Amino acid sequence: MSNKTDTKRSNFSGKLGYVLAVAGSAVGLGNIWRFPYLAAKYGGGMFLLVYLILMLTFGYAMIVSETALGRRTGRGPIGAFRAFGNKLRYKFGGWINAIIPMLILPYYCTLGGWVIKYLVEYCKGSTAAMAEDTYFTGFIGSAAQTEIYFLIFAVATVAVVIFGVQKGVERVSKIMMPALIVLAVIVAIYSMSLPGAFEGVKYFLVPNFKNFSIMTVVAALGQMFYSLSIAMGILYTYGSYLKRDVDIEKTTTQIEIFDTSIAILAGLMIIPAVFAFSGGNPDALNAGPSLMFVTIPKVFESMGFGTAAGIVFFLLVFFAALTSSISLAETTVSTFQDELGWGRVKSTIATTVILVGLGTVTTLGFNALDFIKILGMGALDFFDFVTNSVMMPISALCTCLLIVYSAGLKTVGDEVKLSSKFKREKLYNFFMKYLAPICMIIILLSSVANVFGWIKM
Numbered sequence: 001m002s003n004k005t006d007t008k009r010s011n012f013s014g015k016l017g018y019v020l021a022v023a024g025s026a027v028g029l030g031n032i033w034r035f036p037y038l039a040a041k042y043g044g045g046m047f048l049l050v051y052l053i054l055m056l057t058f059g060y061a062m063i064v065s066e067t068a069l070g071r072r073t074g075r076g077p078i079g080a081f082r083a084f085g086n087k088l089r090y091k092f093g094g095w096i097n098a099i100i101p102m103l104i105l106p107y108y109c110t111l112g113g114w115v116i117k118y119l120v121e122y123c124k125g126s127t128a129a130m131a132e133d134t135y136f137t138g139f140i141g142s143a144a145q146t147e148i149y150f151l152i153f154a155v156a157t158v159a160v161v162i163f164g165v166q167k168g169v170e171r172v173s174k175i176m177m178p179a180l181i182v183l184a185v186i187v188a189i190y191s192m193s194l195p196g197a198f199e200g201v202k203y204f205l206v207p208n209f210k211n212f213s214i215m216t217v218v219a220a221l222g223q224m225f226y227s228l229s230i231a232m233g234i235l236y237t238y239g240s241y242l243k244r245d246v247d248i249e250k251t252t253t254q255i256e257i258f259d260t261s262i263a264i265l266a267g268l269m270i271i272p273a274v275f276a277f278s279g280g281n282p283d284a285l286n287a288g289p290s291l292m293f294v295t296i297p298k299v300f301e302s303m304g305f306g307t308a309a310g311i312v313f314f315l316l317v318f319f320a321a322l323t324s325s326i327s328l329a330e331t332t333v334s335t336f337q338d339e340l341g342w343g344r345v346k347s348t349i350a351t352t353v354i355l356v357g358l359g360t361v362t363t364l365g366f367n368a369l370d371f372i373k374i375l376g377m378g379a380l381d382f383f384d385f386v387t388n389s390v391m392m393p394i395s396a397l398c399t400c401l402l403i404v405y406s407a408g409l410k411t412v413g414d415e416v417k418l419s420s421k422f423k424r425e426k427l428y429n430f431f432m433k434y435l436a437p438i439c440m441i442i443i444l445l446s447s448v449a450n451v452f453g454w455i456k457m
C-alpha cells in the first residue's frame, strides 16, 4: 500500500486505503438487506429523513470520536478505554464495544448462507421458481439446507481470517464494489420504471408525518450504528492504524456519503418493486427481513435477462457480505489475542466455536428450533435487536461518557486538529455533551419498553 519512493502519492493512497477499508467494512448486508426493509417498515420517507439527520449529526460525531480516540491511544476499544483508567466502568465500556461484533457475526453468517443459496440457484437457472411467493419460506423452512449454506459461509469467513488472504479479498472488493454500484443503478432504474412503482418511490423519498413514531427514531438509530459499523469498536481499531496526517473530518464525510448512497440505491431497487408487485398493497412491506429474498427475485424474473442479473447481483452481495463478515471475525480474533493473550490459532478456534454455536441456533431458528422464542422474537430478530437496539446505544453512551468526563472533548479536538481545521468542532462538542447522552437514554428505554409491551409504539 505504501509507496516509499513517492511520498505524496503514498500519503494519498494511505488516505484512500483507509476510506476504502472502512467503506468495505461498512457496506454489506446492512445496506442492501437491512436498510430497505427497515425503511419500508418504519415509515418510508420519514425513516429516511430521520436516518439522514441522525447520520449527519450523531453518526458523524461517533465516527470522529472513535477514530480520534483510536489514533490517539493507538489501541482497539478495550485498550483505548483502559488508557484513561482502570476502574470497572472503563473495562465495561471497552468490553461492550468488543462483544457486539461477536454477537453480530453468527447471524450475519446465517444471512450470508441465504445469499449463497440464491447465488447457487441462479447459477442453476431456477429464476422462475425463485419468483414464487413460497420459495423463500420453503427454503428457510429446511433445516438441512439452511445449515449447510450457513456453514459454507462461516467456513469461507474463517478461512480468509486464518490464511490472511485479506489483501486478496480487498483487491477483489475494489472491483466488486464499483460493479455493485453499477448493477444497483441499473436494477433501481428498472424497478422504478415498473407500472405502479411510482407510489413506492414516493413512499420511500417523501416524508409523511403520519408515519412518524418513536420507533422510527429507534430503528433509524440502530440501523445507523449497524450500517456505519459504529458503537462496536471497529473504528477504534481502524483509527489506531491511521496516520496522523489523514484528515479525519474529511474521511468521515466520504465514508458517510459512500455508505448512504448504497443504502438509498438499495431502497430504490426494492421498495418501488414491492409496490409494483403487490399492486400498491402496503401490507406487503411488512415482509421484514425477507424482503430482499422475496422481492428481488420477482424483479429479476420479470426482467428478461433475469438469470444473468440474478447471478451477478447475488455474487456482488456475497462479496459485500463476505468482506464485512471477515472484518467482524477479524475484530473478534484480535480482541481475544490482545486481551486474553491467546495465540492466533486459539483465538480463531474460539471465534469459530462462538460463530458456529450461535449461528446454528439462529439458522435453525427458522425451522428445527422455531419453537425457541426469546421475548417473542426468533433468534435472528433477537440477536439483531439486542445488539442494535440495546447494546449499541449503551456502548455509544460509554464512548460519550469516556470523552466528556475522562478523556475530555479537547483530547478529541486536538487529535482531529492535527490534520484538519475541524470546522464542526462546536457542533461536535454540543452534540457529545448534551444531545447524544439524552438521545441514547431515551432510545434505550423506549426500545426496551416496547419489547416488554409496557408502551405501544
Ligand code: TRP
Binding pocket: 025, 026, 027, 028, 029, 030, 031, 101, 104, 225, 226, 227, 228, 229, 230, 232, 234, 324, 325, 327, 328
Ligand atoms: N456495516 C456492515 C453492514 O452494513 C455490518 C457490520 C456491522 C459490520 N458491524 C460491523 C461489518 C463491524 C464489519 C465490522 O452490513
